[in-house]
């Protein structure tokens with residue numbers, strides 16, 4: 114990214130910052146541009162002080178470039194780190210050898226109380242068998258916020274869906290047996306309850322994203338989605354143009370482009386089974402249209418698996434909350450689906466020290 118463009122963008126947008134605002138750095142891998150991150154943070158701090166604005170910073174990273182100098186900087190600015198870490202599936206789904214490095218880097222981050230750490234793990238139909246053991250591993254490493262998502266690029270078969278159900282039951286069993294209070298459970302968004310409403314995408318409303326090529330979008334997922342695609346006309350609907358053109362013409366560009374973003378609401382979406390507007394769960398459902406489009410290839414068309422996954426996730430959350438409310442009620446799924454218990458501390462230590470996913474033989 115051209116640092117002069119970055120500077121002009123920060124100068125232009127800074128007067129629009131809320132009193133408490135959030136600046137997030139995404140990639141690719143944002144730490145490849147650490148010098149620009151530092152420059153941006155310093156510029157924002159300088160400008161914000163004058164207006165009494167509190168900026169919160171976050172970084173989504175695969176962790177591969179984290180070192181003591183970078184951690185010093187992140188700690189000094191009280192960054193939140195969202196670390197992509199697939200637990201025991203790491204070496205299968207991401208770069209081979211990255212498991213050991215991340216397991217060694219997580220304690221270093223946790224040693225720094227002014228950095229908030231959340232992990233994000235993605236499981237696919239191929240790696241779903243690692244789910245429960247991975248969550249146990251990550252929570253035993255001391256991570257207090259664990260986020261989990263499911264990848265849909267490869268189709269989920271009936272056996273992988275069954276395995277997903279079993280794994281979720283094991284996750285609940287682990288949480289119940291290791292945590293007294295629901296507030297102690299390290300599930301990142303467990304406490305978040307969506308208000309009943311027809312939810313809409315916030316892109317462009319209270320957030321903007323600057324892409325590496327200097328173009329502006331309503332949310333960072335849009336340039337990722339359109340990157341390298343041939344959907345030029347569709348991309349134009351959501352792109353606010355380059356920074357300089359936007360600065361000059363924002364009075365016309367912004368409202369015109371926002372008309373397209375305004376259509377991104379649940380009651381405009383559909384699944385192969387029909388319109389979301391007709392669904393009983395619409396007021397409690399929120400599916401990111403861009404995340405769904407990355408799988409389904411069309412914005413607003415939600416693939417059946419994504420819809421089913423969203424329903425399953427809400428159900429699991431409800432079940433876990435209920436189980437903590439009624440601790441003596443047996444979890445039939447967890448009992449029926451027991452895979453022989455969790456690894457002991459010693460086994461887990463072995464996992465952390467030298468486990469390679471194929472060695473544990475938990476592929477289906």
Ligand code: SF4
Nearest residue numbers: 314315316332401403
């Ligand atoms: S719903 Fe998705 S596309 Fe919209 S703002 Fe949220 S993350 Fe971005």
Ligand code: SF4
Nearest residue numbers: 389392394395398420
């Ligand atoms: S559960 Fe499925 S059909 Fe219902 S609103 Fe959500 S995505 Fe649409």
